Amino acid sequence: MEVANKYVTLKTHIEGAPKESDFELKTSPLALSLDPSSDEIIVKNLYVSIDPYQLNRMKLYNSSQKMGAGLEGITLGKEIKAYGVAEVVASDNVEFEKGDVVVGFVTWAEYSKIRGNGMIRKLDPLGFPLSYHVGLFGYSGLAAYAGFFEICKPKQGEKVFVSAASGSVGNMVGQYAKLLGCYVVGCAGSKQKVELLKEKLGFDDAFNYKGETDLNSALKRYFPDGIDIYFDNVGAEMLEAAVANMNTYGRVAVCGATSEYTDPGKRAAPNMLDVIYKRIKIQGFLAWDHMDVFEDFISTTGNCLRSGQMLPLEDFSNGVETIPSAFVGLFRGDNIGKKMVKITED
Amino acid sequence: MEVANKYVTLKTHIEGAPKESDFELKTSPLALSLDPSSDEIIVKNLYVSIDPYQLNRMKLYNSSQKMGAGLEGITLGKEIKAYGVAEVVASDNVEFEKGDVVVGFVTWAEYSKIRGNGMIRKLDPLGFPLSYHVGLFGYSGLAAYAGFFEICKPKQGEKVFVSAASGSVGNMVGQYAKLLGCYVVGCAGSKQKVELLKEKLGFDDAFNYKGETDLNSALKRYFPDGIDIYFDNVGAEMLEAAVANMNTYGRVAVCGATSEYTDPGKRAAPNMLDVIYKRIKIQGFLAWDHMDVFEDFISTTGNCLRSGQMLPLEDFSNGVETIPSAFVGLFRGDNIGKKMVKITED
Incomplete structure (x- = not known):
């Protein structure tokens, strides 16, 4: 089986505020099958995260990964890595099987092909909406x-x-x-x-x-x-x-x-x-750097959300094609709370 | 007994680099005796410390002690508090007696009258020159x-x-x-x-x-x-x-x-x-803020100076009248190492 995968790419390095025209929505055929021993998985994205820090990856001086440890530059024309929640549609990785809901680094796309490299994990939604795991329970x-x-x-x-x-x-x-x-x-x-x-x-x-x-x-x-x-x-x-x-x-x-x-x-x-x-x-x-407090963070935040002591603040756009405008809007202050793009109905 | 005490005062608040003409050397008679129950002592200064931070106390916006906790403004025409080593010449404080060598906050002066307020203490020179206690073993x-x-x-x-x-x-x-x-x-x-x-x-x-x-x-x-x-x-x-x-x-x-x-x-x-x-x-x-490490500091530094693993770097001027030029010189980079003014032969 093959799908026409839509994904967002960067057309030009950005200095200053981003514009929608800095991005290009591309479509490529993607076979929903994997080479044996590729260790890869293919996921269908449900929600992807829209974060201001991505702008720093889009700058020219980061194309050479100058910031080192903290920040990996984005290559023009290629898929853009981003945090999100997704569903596994094909897997050659023993840790995942078709139908698993996962959270971690996917791409600004409908489908992402991911290496089994520890950047993604199976998600226990803990009784909360999946979107909570993109922002509230995410980075x-x-x-x-x-x-x-x-x-x-x-x-x-x-x-x-x-x-x-x-x-x-x-x-x-x-x-x-x-x-x-x-x-x-x-x-x-x-x-x-x-x-x-x-x-x-x-x-x-x-x-x-x-x-x-x-x-x-x-x-x-x-x-x-x-x-x-x-x-x-x-x-x-x-x-x-x-x-x-x-x-x-x-x-x-x-x-x-x-x-x-x-x-x-x-x-x-x-x-x-x-x-x-x-x-x-x-x-x-x-x-x-603070994964050592991740468990405390999840349990405290989960309890407070359940009891109503904390309120979730989320802001959605719909469809992969809205990613550029959602991202550009961050810098105009359009969003209220965690900005996400809902790619597919969960 | 009375002496003619020479001391340095600030004539004008300073913005920018200090000039010698910002200061005035005054002379006032000082009786080397104290009111009973004044709790005060009078010291004859041996060395006074010349530090860049004093400039921040001389600025107009600090005349009202705006910086609060960290920095007390200097009042025009008055004596200027500074760290130094001195000898007690009169005491109404039970903790000190005539002849004691002390270290702490005195003034840019030949003689200083000090309240027994914990800002000064008796000095054990630990076998080192007294000047070491102004800078190397000081702040x-x-x-x-x-x-x-x-x-x-x-x-x-x-x-x-x-x-x-x-x-x-x-x-x-x-x-x-x-x-x-x-x-x-x-x-x-x-x-x-x-x-x-x-x-x-x-x-x-x-x-x-x-x-x-x-x-x-x-x-x-x-x-x-x-x-x-x-x-x-x-x-x-x-x-x-x-x-x-x-x-x-x-x-x-x-x-x-x-x-x-x-x-x-x-x-x-x-x-x-x-x-x-x-x-x-x-x-x-x-x-x-770090008096809790003072003992470690003194013992480490003392041992290293004794063994020659550390070298002392001191820079002297002589006489109370050289204080303004010594201070102004700090901002021209005249000094090499700890700048002090030797007020009296020890």
């Missing part, structure tokens, strides 16, 4: 959990600021911080998002950064007693303003820098005198 | 020791870069790193200093940053396998270049930012993509 959730608990080492009552707070990671950081008993303020890019953070997700306060002319004063207003923890998803001026408003022994977890992703000339220049005299720690991290 | 040495061992958590064989490497802190960081078996490169601002680092202090390599047009390329040359630890004393472009050349899990201890002290417009804007993907930690610290 977005793990980034929130590990970044907040492991990097920031929060204490009850501390004052926590989260940027891109209605995004896939930010909304969960805020919810974890509330569960711990922190004072949490988030910023986002629209009135609707701000309302959501305050009314639905339990943030103590939230503001629309687009309505602020001076971020430093804005943070002073929301944190009259200073910030203890800043969970940074955006970088640039927001990071500078957060550092200026931090308390002694403040911690910054640098999860993302979306403001800087689309404009390499835009860089945070935090005041080093603040960093020294307030003994601030600014630490970059990647979720996949 | 400069502790900053080097705690910043390197506690903040950077170095491992044998790691690649260490130190800026202002012939300065009071930097030279000791480099020597500690060599003792641990690290590969150490320092940068400094003259050929003479570079020679000293390589020939006398055992640095694996050193370079004159003034001779480099592109710091990024310079560091690539000196660290073809990347930097694991950067001990930052200068901030600005050097910090950016170090982050760009760091390895995964690199650590930056931010001890000082002298390039930024004299020019508030000059700020490091490290690439946050490097910080994230290489999981870099940038951490500010102050020596006095």
Whole structure:
């Protein structure tokens, strides 16, 4: 049996904000059978994850894999690896059989052919919708959990600021911080998002950064007693303003820098005198370094979702052809919560 | 008995590089006797410490003690607190008696009147010259020791870069790193200093940053396998270049930012993509947070100085009237090693 497999490719390296025309939807015939001892599987994708970090893989300077350990460049015209949930349709790998639901690195495509290399595993949905395993129980959730608990080492009552707070990671950081008993303020890019953070997700306060002319004063207003923890998803001026408003022994977890992703000339220049005299720690991290807390993360998050102490925040588009617009939309702030593309009905 | 006490005061708040004319040497009569139950002591200063951080206390925005915890502003026209070694000449404090040699916070003066407030202690010279206790065994040495061992958590064989490497802190960081078996490169601002680092202090390599047009390329040359630890004393472009050349899990201890002290417009804007993907930690610290390692610091440093495994690097001026020029000289790179002013023959 053979299918016409639709997949998204990168037409040109991207500097600045991505455009839909940077991508090309291709169709190639794919035989749903495998060479014996190929060790491969073929999956039909159900949901694929749409994440800002992919932009860094699309840049010219990453085509040579310059970032090393953390970031593998995307090759023009080829399939693009992405996290997702899928169903096995053919397997030459002893660990998988046809019909298994799996989670891990697939591609932005209808079907993906994958090596049995530990980047994918069989999924126990734990009674939750499959989509939860793309974001909430995936690397977005793990980034929130590990970044907040492991990097920031929060204490009850501390004052926590989260940027891109209605995004896939930010909304969960805020919810974890509330569960711990922190004072949490988030910023986002629209009135609707701000309302959501305050009314639905339990943030103590939230503001629309687009309505602020001076971020430093804005943070002073929301944190009259200073910030203890800043969970940074955006970088640039927001990071500078957060550092200026931090308390002694403040911690910054640098999860993302979306403001800087689309404009390499835009860089945070935090005041080093603040960093020294307030003994601030600014630490970059990647979720996949923290697999040691994965079990705790899943059990805590699962329990809180079941009890209603945490709310899921998901944002879907439908069909492989919507991947480019879904991705481009991330950088315009179109999404609310975890952005995914639903490829096939599960 | 009364003396004519000479002391240095600040005439005007400083923005930018300090000038000798920013200071005024005053003389006031001082009775060498104390009110009963004043709890005070009067000391005759032997050596006072000359440190770059004092500049941050001299700035207008610090006159209101804005930096809080870490940094107390200096009041115009008043005596300026500084670390030093002194001899007690009068005491109303039960802990001290006339003739005691003490170390701690005195003032940039011939004589200082001090409250018995725990900022000063009796000194056991441990068989070393008294001057050693101003810098090597004082906060400069502790900053080097705690910043390197506690903040950077170095491992044998790691690649260490130190800026202002012939300065009071930097030279000791480099020597500690060599003792641990690290590969150490320092940068400094003259050929003479570079020679000293390589020939006398055992640095694996050193370079004159003034001779480099592109710091990024310079560091690539000196660290073809990347930097694991950067001990930052200068901030600005050097910090950016170090982050760009760091390895995964690199650590930056931010001890000082002298390039930024004299020019508030000059700020490091490290690439946050490097910080994230290489999981870099940038951490500010102050020596006095690390009193818990003080004993280890003194015993390690003392043993290494006795055995000749570490060399002392000290730089003296003579007489209270040389304090302004000694201080101004710090920012021109005049000093080699710990800068002190010898006030009185010990």
